[in-house]
Amino acid sequence: MDMPASRPESPRPERDRPDGCPGARRVHVAADGAIGRLRFPGGSLPAPGFAVLADLAESFGDGDIHFTSRGNVQIRGIRDVSGFADAAEEAGMLPHPAHDRVRNILQSPMTGRVGGLDDVSELVHAFDDALCADESLASLPGRTLFAIDDGRGDVLGEAPDLGLVALGGGEYELVVAGAPAGISVPRERAVPALLSATRAWAEVRGEAWRVAESGLADRIIAMTSEAMGVDAGEASDAESFAFAHPGTAQIGWIDQPDGLVSLAAGLRFGVLPARLARAISHTRVPVHVTPWYSLILHDLEEPVAEQVVRVMAPNGLVFDRKSTWLNVSACTGRPGCPKSLSDTRGDAAHAIAQARLPEGRVHFSGCERRCGKPKGGFVDYLAIDDGEYEVTSVD
Numbered sequence: 001m002d003m004p005a006s007r008p009e010s011p012r013p014e015r016d017r018p019d020g021c022p023g024a025r026r027v028h029v030a031a032d033g034a035i036g037r038l039r040f041p042g043g044s045l046p047a048p049g050f051a052v053l054a055d056l057a058e059s060f061g062d063g064d065i066h067f068t069s070r071g072n073v074q075i076r077g078i079r080d081v082s083g084f085a086d087a088a089e090e091a092g093m094l095p096h097p098a099h100d101r102v103r104n105i106l107q108s109p110m111t112g113r114v115g116g117l118d119d120v121s122e123l124v125h126a127f128d129d130a131l132c133a134d135e136s137l138a139s140l141p142g143r144t145l146f147a148i149d150d151g152r153g154d155v156l157g158e159a160p161d162l163g164l165v166a167l168g169g170g171e172y173e174l175v176v177a178g179a180p181a182g183i184s185v186p187r188e189r190a191v192p193a194l195l196s197a198t199r200a201w202a203e204v205r206g207e208a209w210r211v212a213e214s215g216l217a218d219r220i221i222a223m224t225s226e227a228m229g230v231d232a233g234e235a236s237d238a239e240s241f242a243f244a245h246p247g248t249a250q251i252g253w254i255d256q257p258d259g260l261v262s263l264a265a266g267l268r269f270g271v272l273p274a275r276l277a278r279a280i281s282h283t284r285v286p287v288h289v290t291p292w293y294s295l296i297l298h299d300l301e302e303p304v305a306e307q308v309v310r311v312m313a314p315n316g317l318v319f320d321r322k323s324t325w326l327n328v329s330a331c332t333g334r335p336g337c338p339k340s341l342s343d344t345r346g347d348a349a350h351a352i353a354q355a356r357l358p359e360g361r362v363h364f365s366g367c368e369r370r371c372g373k374p375k376g377g378f379v380d381y382l383a384i385d386d387g388e389y390e391v392t393s394v395d
């Protein structure tokens with residue numbers, strides 16, 4: 001059986017505890033209360049679901065909906081954890097409690113509407129169904145990230161542990177440890193191939209959370225190759241799919257070939273206030289939550305899209321691709337995190353208002369953990385005191 005060239009093995013980190021990724025019932029406790037996370041495979045949440053999120057944020061959390069870099073949303077500041085989880089489940093936001101933390105599945109959010117080599121939406125649903133139907137996969141770590149990319153390279157850039165990328169002509173290539181893995185299959189065998197790789201990962205991972213850190217990518221590829229009866233050939237070059245920073249490229253007004261419009265809105269620090277979530281719910285259109293702290297409303301009639309921009313832009317949603325807000329991120333900081341030396345978001349907002357930030361990606365952190373830092377290079381603002389930062393460039 002042909003094998004692709006071996007990947008360099010990175011040292012395996014010691015894991016002496018389960019991963020702390022929150023779910024709807026298993027929450028993470030922060031200084032400002034518990035954090036509950038809700039997952040929407042592919043980031044798909046039709047507009048009416050935003051009214052449910054608004055209710056949950058106002059009834060149980062701090063009144064905001066916090067987006068994550070994995071295309072999920074979080075409610076923070078929860079005091080009544082079981083009340084929150086029960087309400088989420090009752091509203092249909094926890095359809096697979098046993099697999100809740102495993103359903104981290106990204107998809108190219110514009111798939112099937114504009115661009116891409118294929119429409120991957122159905123593959124995402126089919127994979128989610130298959131994942132949740134397999135009891136043995138419920139114990140995978142919440143850190144394991146899946147992605148199905150329609151060939152444009154946007155979610156492939158998120159370095160998923162396992163996934164698929166469309167090659168065109170109805171062919172898909174398996175993705176392992178963030179890179180194409182040399183196993184190509186026709187569309188009808190794509191989900192079985194990804195499921196097979198997922199089972200291989202569950203079998204060999206030991207205590208590891210992420211495939212890349214485990215050094216087990218080659219083993220997973222070999223096991224999948226054998227299970228699928230497909231030789232692993234030369235892997236595609238990940239760079240050939242490279243998509244320039246989708247967080248800024250996929251923003252604003254996007255004309256669809258059917259005459260309708262998609263509107264992609266960036267969120268300041270990934271936060272959507274409940275009142276804006278309610279406004280979104282009234283559009284009653286399909287919506288995708290992206291891993292780039294944005295959301296995309298699809299299939300809008302032009303006059304409706306114009307009205308959405310008119311109402312939402314002055315309320316803080318970002319539709320301008322050149323906005324500085326799209327390049328600036330900040331960890332939770334004070335008062336939500338006790339480790340923070342400063343109010344990172346307040347400081348970042350102040351610096352944006354004064355137009356005194358450098359060009360390119362900038363991240364503010366309240367301590368050296370640098371939670372939520374961007375992938376790739378950025379200018380690092382690290383708090384060393386209240387309102388004081390050490391500024392360095394990170395490659």
Ligand code: SF4
Pocket residue numbers: 331332333337338339340341365366367368369370371
């Ligand atoms: S980077 Fe530090 S201060 Fe900021 S949220 Fe993470 S742990 Fe808290």
